[in-house]
Amino acid sequence: MRWLQYMDKGVPRYGILTDAGITPVEGSPFDQYTVGNQSLPLSSVRLTLPFVPRTFYAVGQNYAAHAKNYPGAKAGTPAQGLPAKPDVAYRAHSGLIAHDEPVVIPRDSTSLHYEGELVVVIGKRGKRISRESAFDHVFGYTIGNDVSERSWQRIDRTPWRAKNADTFSPMGPWIETEVNLSRLQTMVRVNGAECTRFRTNDMLFGVDTFISAVSQYVTLQPGDMFWMGTEGTSPDLKPEDVVEVEITGIGVLRNRFVLEDA
Amino acid sequence: MRWLQYMDKGVPRYGILTDAGITPVEGSPFDQYTVGNQSLPLSSVRLTLPFVPRTFYAVGQNYAAHAKNYPGAKAGTPAQGLPAKPDVAYRAHSGLIAHDEPVVIPRDSTSLHYEGELVVVIGKRGKRISRESAFDHVFGYTIGNDVSERSWQRIDRTPWRAKNADTFSPMGPWIETEVNLSRLQTMVRVNGAECTRFRTNDMLFGVDTFISAVSQYVTLQPGDMFWMGTEGTSPDLKPEDVVEVEITGIGVLRNRFVLEDA
Numbered sequence: 267m268r269w270l271q272y273m274d275k276g277v278p279r280y281g282i283l284t285d286a287g288i289t290p291v292e293g294s295p296f297d298q299y300t301v302g303n304q305s306l307p308l309s310s311v312r313l314t315l316p317f318v319p320r321t322f323y324a325v326g327q328n329y330a331a332h333a334k335n336y337p338g339a340k341a342g343t344p345a346q347g348l349p350a351k352p353d354v355a356y357r358a359h360s361g362l363i364a365h366d367e368p369v370v371i372p373r374d375s376t377s378l379h380y381e382g383e384l385v386v387v388i389g390k391r392g393k394r395i396s397r398e399s400a401f402d403h404v405f406g407y408t409i410g411n412d413v414s415e416r417s418w419q420r421i422d423r424t425p426w427r428a429k430n431a432d433t434f435s436p437m438g439p440w441i442e443t444e445v446n447l448s449r450l451q452t453m454v455r456v457n458g459a460e461c462t463r464f465r466t467n468d469m470l471f472g473v474d475t476f477i478s479a480v481s482q483y484v485t486l487q488p489g490d491m492f493w494m495g496t497e498g499t500s501p502d503l504k505p506e507d508v509v510e511v512e513i514t515g516i517g518v519l520r521n522r523f524v525l526e527d528a
Numbered sequence: 529m530r531w532l533q534y535m536d537k538g539v540p541r542y543g544i545l546t547d548a549g550i551t552p553v554e555g556s557p558f559d560q561y562t563v564g565n566q567s568l569p570l571s572s573v574r575l576t577l578p579f580v581p582r583t584f585y586a587v588g589q590n591y592a593a594h595a596k597n598y599p600g601a602k603a604g605t606p607a608q609g610l611p612a613k614p615d616v617a618y619r620a621h622s623g624l625i626a627h628d629e630p631v632v633i634p635r636d637s638t639s640l641h642y643e644g645e646l647v648v649v650i651g652k653r654g655k656r657i658s659r660e661s662a663f664d665h666v667f668g669y670t671i672g673n674d675v676s677e678r679s680w681q682r683i684d685r686t687p688w689r690a691k692n693a694d695t696f697s698p699m700g701p702w703i704e705t706e707v708n709l710s711r712l713q714t715m716v717r718v719n720g721a722e723c724t725r726f727r728t729n730d731m732l733f734g735v736d737t738f739i740s741a742v743s744q745y746v747t748l749q750p751g752d753m754f755w756m757g758t759e760g761t762s763p764d765l766k767p768e769d770v771v772e773v774e775i776t777g778i779g780v781l782r783n784r785f786v787l788e789d790a
Contacts, residue, residue, distance in 0.1 A: 321620045326685075353685040356618045356692070358583045360746050372745060393694070423588075423615040427745040430618070432655070483634060483689040484622050 268517075269295050269406065270440035271318075272311035278318075283308065283440055294318075295405065296389065296488040314364045316408050316440045317387060320489035322357045324412065324429075325476060328469045328495030337379060337499050338419035338428065352471040352479045354492070358430045361413075365438035368524045369413055371505060372431060378523070379500035381412035382454040382511035384466050386473050387441055388490040395481040400474035403486060406443035409519040410493045411436040411511050436521045445515055447473065455510045456501065464497035466513055530779075531557050531668065532702035533580075534573035540580075545570065545702055556580075557667065558651065558750035576626045578670050578702045579649060582751035584619045586674065586691075587738060590731045590757030599641060599761050600681035600690065614733040614741045616754070620692045623675075627700035630786045631675055633767060634693060640785070641762035643674035644716040644773035646728050648735050649703055650752040657743040662736035665748060668705035671781040672755045673698040673773050704778045709735065717772045718763065726759035728775055 268283040280295060281288040288306045293299030296317070326349075327333035333348050363369070371378055389405025412429060413436070419428035429435075450466035471479075476492055503509065505525040512518045530545040542557060543550040550568045555561030558579070588611075589595035595610050625631070633640055651667025674691060675698070681690035691697075712728035733741075738754055765771065767787040774780045 321622050323620075349685060351684075354688045355686045356620050356688070358585075358618050358746070360583050360749070422613075423611060424617045426616045426618070426742070431745040432747050480688070483693040484620070485694050487622070 267406075267443045268440045269443070270316050270438075271314045273314055274311075278314045280317075281306075313366065313439050315362055316438050318489055319359060319362070319491050320487050321484075321491075322359060323476075323480065323490065323492045324355045324357045325352070325471075325492060325495040326355055328471060329464065329497035330468075330470065332495070332497050332499070333470065335499070337416050338414060338425070340420050348470060352476050354476060354480055357435065357493070361430045361432060361435035363433050363436050363521070365436070365519055366521065367436065368433065368522050369411075369436060369509075370433045370526050371503075371523055372415075373526050373528070375415050375417070377416040378503045379414045379416055380454055380456075380503065380509045380511070381414055381496035381500065382452050382462060382513075383410040383412050383496050384450070384452065384494040384513060385410045385437060386477075386492040386494060388477075388486050388492075389488050391485065391487055393481050393485045395478050395486070397474045397478040400477035403477060403481075404473070405488070406441040407445050407513075407516055408437060408441045409439075409511050409513050409516055411509060411519060411521060412493055412496065436519055438519050439517050442516045449515065451514045452497070453512045453514075454500070455512070456503070456507055458508075458510075461501060462498045468497070469494060529668075529705045530702045531705065532578050532700075533576045535576055536573075540576045542579075543568070575628065575701050577624055578700050580751055581621060581624070581753050582749050583746075583753075584621060585616045585738075585742065585752065585754045586619045587614070587733075587754060587757040588617055590733060591726065591759035592730075592732065594757070594759050594761070595732065597761070599678050600676060600687070602682050610732060614738050616738060616742055619697065619755070623692045623694060623697035625695050625698050625783070627698070627781055628783065629698065630695065630784050631673075631698060631771075632695045632788050633765070633785055634677075635788050635790070637677050637679070639678040640765045641676045641678055642716055642718075642765065642771045642773070643676055643758035643762065644714050644724060644775075645672040645674050645758050646712070646714065646756040646775060647672045647699060648739075648754040648756060650739075650748050650754075651750050653747065653749055655743050655747045657740050657748070659736045659740045662739035665739060666735070667750070668703040669707050669775075669778055670699060670703045671701075671773050671775050671778055673771060673781060673783065674755055674758065698781055698783045700781050701779050707777055711777065713776045714759070715774045715776075716762070717774070718765070718769055720770075720772075723763060724760045730759070731756060
């Protein structure tokens with residue numbers, strides 16, 4: 267099943283996407299809801315973030331080639347090697363934008379990269395979750411582009427602006443609840459040309475490992491999300507580039523990159 | 529003026545604290561509100577978080593002695609020196625608890641510290657804010673205790689559990705809107721005995737510097753908050769310790785530390 271949110275008279279509303287279009291929903295899939303009986307064409311609405319996110323967990327360096335040749339590595343620091351355990355990081359909501367909204371390139375940015383990522387959406391509260399029951403806590407999956415300014419990442423002590431500047435976290439277009447992780451492929455295209463392709467589930471630490479590890483210390487809540495990291499590297503992006511992150515079986519997240527107004 | 533939130537029939541409600549008690553408010557100080565005409569004794573209510581926080585900015589190593597002798601430094605890494613610029617970090621909301629709620633010590637914790645911190649509450653949206661106008665965007669100030677597990681901080685790649693485990697972020701008891709930063713002192717007491725005292729405003733980078741720097745890249749929103757860092761070091765805390773963080777002119781944030789159930 268595909269869940270999304272769209273703007274309905276200025277307010278986000280949940281809907282279910284089928285071949286016939288969008289069926290509006292009263293309420294939230296994370297709580298109680300009732301399904302309407304009309305249907306809207308997908309092309310007639312503006313999509314917003316596919317759900318209201320709570321804690322934004324971000325997994326870093328979770329694929330071998332990206333971790334070994336980390337494009338955000340600070341100059342003069344020794345190579346870190348692969349992570350030894352699933353230590354997660356946090357991001358702010360302030361950079362989140364929806365499918366088809368523009369990523370604004372700050373004027374002083376010099377090396378802006380995409381990072382196509384699987385996003386795991388938590389649907390069920392839990393603490394001290396076992397790896398075996400971890401997927402019971404997953405509501406579904408969507409797609410994120412963890413836009414990263416490499417020159418800032420190298421000189422700042424934290425990724426606060428490198429990964430959290432306004433518009434740097436596109437997510438969407440919808441949540442897919444039926445997914446076979448082992449079959450997924452992630453592709454990233456710039457202006458239609460494929461630049462990156464990897465098996466989505468070739469992670470150093472998998473979805474179940476992260477859910478179990480984090481929940482030993484932190485209660486997971488419906489609406490929490492894990493961005494699972496990326497593989498490979500991106501070319502430097504330019505104004506007017508259109509970046510599409512596709513994950514097979516989920517969909518395509520598309521955003522145009524535009525230069526900030528002077 | 530002092531703003532707080534308290535539980536009213538199971539739902540948080542804003543109130544204004546005066547010598548006569550709490551005056552209930554309809555709405556929110558960050559939006560529209562109307563002030564009631566009754567008054568409740570402070571002792572008759574249960575306080576909750578003093579406001580609904582949005583982005584949780586956390587300033588690290590912002591006082592000289594704490595930064596020079598950083599208790600969370602990783603073994604075998606070279607001394608970092610003082611930060612050269614105001615790079616902020618993020619924390620999750622999942623650890624937030626109110627005044628008088630217990631901090632739960634995980635069973636495998638071996639070195640748990642307090643960090644008494646000034647919390648700056650943003651009241652007005654803004655981007656590219658100048659240092660000169662930064663304080664126009666401040667709604668008021670409250671108190672945070674950035675509870676930190678030092679043994680985890682030394683071995684983990686990120687502070688995800690060391691500073692974000694459940695109950696590790698006490699905040700309150702209320703927001704004070706009238707503050708003279710240059711006069712404030714922060715004191716931390718354990719079981720009534722003062723362990724730490726410092727001039728709250730003796731920061732490496734001040735409130736106006738952080739607001740201006742962060743807002744060059746990220747839009748600040750009402751309800752965003754900056755935890756401004758701490759000075760000195762804490763003793764290792766034990767079960768049943770009561771930690772009070774007092775900032776003169778604001779109030780006292782008090783929390784008991786209890787051992788996690790087996």
